Amino acid sequence: MSDYKELTPGQVVKELDKFIIGQDGAKKSVAIALRNRWRRLRVEDELRDEIMPNNIIMIGPTGVGKTEIARRLARLTRAPFVKVEATKFTEVGYVGRDVESMIRDLVEFSVNMVKAEQFEAVQEPARNNANERLLDLLVPLENQRSDQAILMNEEGLAEFSAEEPGKKNTRDKFRDMLLSGKLENREVEVDVPADSGPMMQIFSPMGMDEMGANLQDMLGNMLPKKTKKRKLKISEAREFLMQEEASKLIDSESVHREAIDRVENSGIVFLDEIDKVAARSDHGGPDVSREGVQRDLLPVVEGTNVSTKYGTVRTDHVLFIASGAFHVSKPSDLIPELQGRFPIRVELVNLTADDFVRILKEPENALIKQYTAMLKTDGVQLEFEDEAIIEIAEIAWRVNESMENIGARRLHTVLSSLLEDILFDVPDKRVGHVKITKDLVQTTLEEILKDEDLGRYVL
């Protein structure tokens, strides 16, 4: 089984707390669901099949952390993660993608993730191999054998050096120079893949995604790989050759196996806008397609085999987190079978002005930390008075009330309006220390707020 991190529910919540303010109920639910999957996988076979998966429906207004919780959860457990809009499958004239495609996307994500990890793991040998190939280019083979090797001196002029027994041969001398970094700016000619010309794309009929992809791969492999010679600096050439060498060192079979294993045991699918396919029948109209989407989703959520180009994937243990505002419809408007597959409901609450203050300051990726770090690169120290932060939060909250409630997303728009002039003036007109006071917040933002049309436009 894959070595994804097995965190206890308490640890999961603690990690989520570093990024998401409040929403304790939702954090707790996802933490339990995650652990329950892990527990379920360890229960003996017969009983395991009886245990329902812990799929979740998150209900809550826009911009309060639904997606963020799921995304962070995936990241901290190193789980393959995809986010799909359920409405995507109802689009009129929608061609080529079926519901199972989300599992294929998940596998694709997983393959890239495993590949990246394995690339990382073979950096060292790949670098060595790349250096040897650079030596092949620097010291052509015939010269290595001859008694008189041509050695390029620093000016690039040929020097002749007789090889004496017991002394380092030319290749070794070059290796020393190469490893000590003396040759980094020297140019060599490397074979690089030529642009493959106009990409051939294969359009496949609906539901035949996979076939299209396979066909494309096949054709890609059949066509001869064109290369062309390019002059590159040693430093660039090494990067390029390392990629090639790393690919050779990685066994793609095992990457694919590991990737599928991770999807099956730790994959997370975030199904957004599930409320939009939960239309009630008394609405009339095009509900057939919405119910159709729910019916299509059912087997995938329930557990089925999905064939992908990397192999077959069982979806039994994939964790599904559905999410929606459910303003118009309710979870009970979903078809009963689907409701049954999402036994856990959790409501996210509207954020308060106090939450906004904390969101501005506390998360590891807090907006204030981001802007401070950015201006620091320009040599400016940005400082926010506590009073100013409270004022920003309150203004954001008020704008949400009076215009449209977009949750914590409002903080982005408010802060970028507030800081616009400063971001423009640094470093030409402002340097050193910039302090954001309550006064400054009020004068900058109240102006915008007063002019309602402008406020609507800017905030």
Ligand SMILES: Nc1ncnc2c1ncn2[C@@H]1O[C@H](COP(=O)(O)OP(=O)(O)OP(=O)(O)O)[C@@H](O)[C@H]1O
């Ligand atoms: N509780 C929170 N703590 C910290 N940041 C938050 C919180 N809620 C929202 N945010 C911030 O707001 C942004 C939007 O939140 P998110 O994407 O989770 O919204 P959502 O609930 O999924 O909304 P929607 O229904 O529109 O998809 C996040 O990227 C994050 O920066």
Ligand SMILES: [Mg+2]
């Ligand atoms: Mg969202």
